[in-house]
Structures are given as structure tokens and as C-alpha cells.
Amino acid sequence: MASKTNRYPRTKFQLTPSMNVREIVLVGPAQSRFGERYGYGVDAKGKQHYLAWLHDTRQAALEAGEVKMAEQEKRLETAKVNVAKRRANLDKAKGAAA
Structure with missing residues (x-):
């Protein structure tokens, strides 16, 4: 007897890069x-389709x-902090050169 996961056709849901x-x-x-x-x-x-990237329900x-967006927001916040540090170092170097 085949298991439920091996029966076809079956409906899955995919999250696109645009979050649709x-x-x-x-x-x-x-x-x-x-x-x-x-x-x-x-x-x-x-x-x-790679089955690990598909979901059973909408x-x-x-x-x-939501998890992917939270991770992306965290990465962007880290990048924003790094840019601010670089800007401060650049401003500091400009002040020392003047």
C-alpha cells in the first residue's frame, strides 16, 4: 500500500521570490x-520542482x-549599521586630512 505522501496528483504551494x-x-x-x-x-x-521548497498549505x-522577510530585514539592518560605521570612518579621515 502506497503512503499518502507518494500519491499523485497532489497540491503544493510555492513561495515565489516576489513573496507571492x-x-x-x-x-x-x-x-x-x-x-x-x-x-x-x-x-x-x-x-x-524541489519538494523541500514546496509547502503543504497556503x-x-x-x-x-514571514520568516524569510524577517531574515532579510535583519540582514538589511546589519548592512545599514556597517554603512554607518564606514561613513563615520570616512568622515573621521576627512577631518584628519584637513
Whole structure:
């Protein structure tokens, strides 16, 4: 008896780089060297999808988007602090040269 996770077709949700949620209907494992053994499925158009990047529900995809946005905001805040430090060093060097 096949497990529930191996039944096709199955609906998954993908979070795009622009933070939109797209519904993906997988029709089977990828028929290549990647296949489901390596975590790939294929949709009706023949496009392969990495299963680890797909979510079971729309809500799970939205929550993953919130986590990604929080990480991105943290990286941007760190970069902003680093730019401020560099600006201060540059201003300090200008004051010493004058």
C-alpha cells in the first residue's frame, strides 16, 4: 500500500521570490536522475520542482514568507549599521586630512 505522501496528483504551494504564493499540482516524481529519490516532483507542464521548497498549505507558505522577510530585514539592518560605521570612518579621515 502506497503512503499518502507518494500519491499523485497532489497540491503544493510555492513561495515565489516576489513573496507571492503559487499553487502547484504535482503529477508525479521527476523522470530524471533527480526524481523523487532526490526530492523532485514534476507538474503537468513538465517543470520540475524541489519538494523541500514546496509547502503543504497556503498558510505554511505564508509563514515561510514571514520568516524569510524577517531574515532579510535583519540582514538589511546589519548592512545599514556597517554603512554607518564606514561613513563615520570616512568622515573621521576627512577631518584628519584637513
